Amino acid sequence: MEFDPMSRLIVISNRVSAPKGQSGAQGGLAVAFQAALREYRGIWFGWSGEPTDEFTGQINFQRSEGVTTATVDLEAQDIDEYYNGYANRTLWPLFHYRIDLAEFERGFEDGYQRVNERFADTVRPLIEQDDVVWVQDYHMIPLGHELRKRGCNNRMGFFLHIPWPPRRLLSSLPHAAELVTTLLAYDVIGFHTDEWLEAFRDYVTLDLGATMSEDGTIHLGDRSVKAIACPIGIDTKEFVEAATSTSARLTYRRMRDSADGRDLIVGVDRLDYSKGLEERFLGYERFLVDHPEQRKEVFLLQIAPPSRGEVGSYQRIRATLDALSGRINGAYADIDWVPIRYVNQGFPRHVLAGIYRAARIGLVTPLRDGMNLVAKEYVAAQDPEDPGVLILSRFAGAAEQMKDAVLVNPYSAEEMSDAIVQALAMPKDERIRRWRALMDGIEEKDVLWWRRRFTQELMGDDDSLAVAEQDKGA
Ligand SMILES: O=P(O)(O)OC[C@H]1O[C@H](O[C@H]2O[C@H](CO)[C@@H](O)[C@H](O)[C@H]2O)[C@H](O)[C@@H](O)[C@@H]1O
Numbered sequence: 001m002e003f004d005p006m007s008r009l010i011v012i013s014n015r016v017s018a019p020k021g022q023s024g025a026q027g028g029l030a031v032a033f034q035a036a037l038r039e040y041r042g043i044w045f046g047w048s049g050e051p052t053d054e055f056t057g058q059i060n061f062q063r064s065e066g067v068t069t070a071t072v073d074l075e076a077q078d079i080d081e082y083y084n085g086y087a088n089r090t091l092w093p094l095f096h097y098r099i100d101l102a103e104f105e106r107g108f109e110d111g112y113q114r115v116n117e118r119f120a121d122t123v124r125p126l127i128e129q130d131d132v133v134w135v136q137d138y139h140m141i142p143l144g145h146e147l148r149k150r151g152c153n154n155r156m157g158f159f160l161h162i163p164w165p166p167r168r169l170l171s172s173l174p175h176a177a178e179l180v181t182t183l184l185a186y187d188v189i190g191f192h193t194d195e196w197l198e199a200f201r202d203y204v205t206l207d208l209g210a211t212m213s214e215d216g217t218i219h220l221g222d223r224s225v226k227a228i229a230c231p232i233g234i235d236t237k238e239f240v241e242a243a244t245s246t247s248a249r250l251t252y253r254r255m256r257d258s259a260d261g262r263d264l265i266v267g268v269d270r271l272d273y274s275k276g277l278e279e280r281f282l283g284y285e286r287f288l289v290d291h292p293e294q295r296k297e298v299f300l301l302q303i304a305p306p307s308r309g310e311v312g313s314y315q316r317i318r319a320t321l322d323a324l325s326g327r328i329n330g331a332y333a334d335i336d337w338v339p340i341r342y343v344n345q346g347f348p349r350h351v352l353a354g355i356y357r358a359a360r361i362g363l364v365t366p367l368r369d370g371m372n373l374v375a376k377e378y379v380a381a382q383d384p385e386d387p388g389v390l391i392l393s394r395f396a397g398a399a400e401q402m403k404d405a406v407l408v409n410p411y412s413a414e415e416m417s418d419a420i421v422q423a424l425a426m427p428k429d430e431r432i433r434r435w436r437a438l439m440d441g442i443e444e445k446d447v448l449w450w451r452r453r454f455t456q457e458l459m460g461d462d463d464s465l466a467v468a469e470q471d472k473g474a
């Protein structure tokens with residue numbers, strides 16, 4: 001298929017930029033697209049994060065840092081049923097293997113469908129003949145199908161940023177087959193890992209009766225869809241620069257001064273049950289119990305900005321962590337030392353960069369995670385001469401690429417404790433060797449690699465995308 005060299009990239013996602021007052025808590029998707037979209041002409045469309053009394057479909061265009069965003073406000077009922085409901089009470093827990101937390105309500109399903117139709121009605125007039133459309137994540141699975149119904153024949157891709165669950169688990173979702181079938185309206189479907197890709201192939205071949213050709217193309221009825229694994233990266237170059245900026249240096253110094261010679265272990269996660277924070281605190285407690293001689297030699301800084309606070313399971317995990325951090329600090333603290341600094345606040349990434357660099361250990365232990373960009377940022381921020389050690393959950397998508405981290409089972413407090421001991425004792429040459437291997441990976445497959453890899457699959461030729469105005473002639 002031939003493409004106009006001036007094709008624009010239309011990215012559609014629920015989250016376009018951080019809601020007011022929540023800077024730092026927007027998660028990896030928004031962060032990744034700020035980096036990836038700066039390079040090309042196009043529009044980034046989605047929800048503003050704001051409520052409105054009545055949905056009008058009025059679009060608010062903004063241009064900031066080289067990216068044009070187009071956002072709409074949603075009614076309170078839409079937000080409740082679509083975002084807090086189907087997206088975050090039904091799909092998110094189920095896709096993160098937490099069927100015990102998944103809520104199945106018809107009202108959520110209806111609201112999800114309604115909002116996807118509203119998005120389709122609103123964005124359709126913005127899409128020109130030669131544009132390429134790229135829809136993001138579990139909030140918008142049926143959007144492509146809705147756009148096709150509205151006569152959109154453009155090339156369309158979909159990327160899932162969270163895990164794809166095993167077939168038997170997905171089967172517990174009412175109308176799973178109908179939902180997954182809508183995905184076949186896209187031309188290319190992307191996942192972060194081979195594991196999620198395999199699980200998707202299992203579902204469409206075994207439950208939907210699709211067939212697969214040798215190159216991995218999936219066929220069902222008159223649809224042929226390419227499904228690929230395409231791991232997202234960070235803006236590595238920018239992050240390395242951020243880690244050595246004046247601001248990061250100041251944060252680094254502040255952290256080192258406050259550490260008072262102790263080793264800093266850092267965790268940075270949205271406050272989400274999928275991030276394994278409760279298990280992390282228990283694993284750290286096990287380390288304190290089993291190694292009393294090391295107690296005052298280290299401390300854990302856990303940064304956990306609140307997320308999705310209107311959803312009950314998020315309120316409960318917050319209360320659990322408040323109690324658990326309080327109990328551990330009460331039990332082990334001394335007059336001059338506190339084992340856990342637990343901070344429910346988001347920080348800008350240039351501050352995080354300084355904190356990562358000051359930390360001897362990056363503790364990234366989700367129970368299940370689509371990718372996890374914090375793991376990659378921690379590595380990018382390290383001092384090449386004296387890098388820290390990444391402890392990474394086997395169940396983060398990032399683990400498929402980051403084999404030189406110290407990999408752990410996050411459910412095992414003993415493994416977590418052993419990993420902390422191993423990381424603290426790790427000789428410098430081994431730290432450097434592991435860091436170099438991890439860094440090579442995140443330099444090679446950064447966020448621009450990810451965007452190019454996906455759009456190449458979608459368009460055959462990434463060069464046909466129109467370059468952003470500010471980049472022309474550069
Ligand atoms: O928009 P929110 O409800 O505040 O949630 C933030 C984002 O969380 C999820 O992020 C995922 O995408 C990351 C980048 O690919 C990936 O590294 C991480 O493992 C995922 O959890 C969610 O999928 C996004 O849509 C949200 O914007």
Ligand SMILES: O=c1ccn([C@@H]2O[C@H](COP(=O)(O)OP(=O)(O)O)[C@@H](O)[C@H]2O)c(=O)[nH]1
Binds near residue numbers: 031268269270372373
């Ligand atoms: O206080 C914070 C906490 C997190 N983040 C950023 O949020 C993203 C989190 O992405 P990740 O893929 O790790 O997880 P997600 O939250 O998307 O599930 C990373 O880029 C972090 O640097 C941030 O800017 N400030």
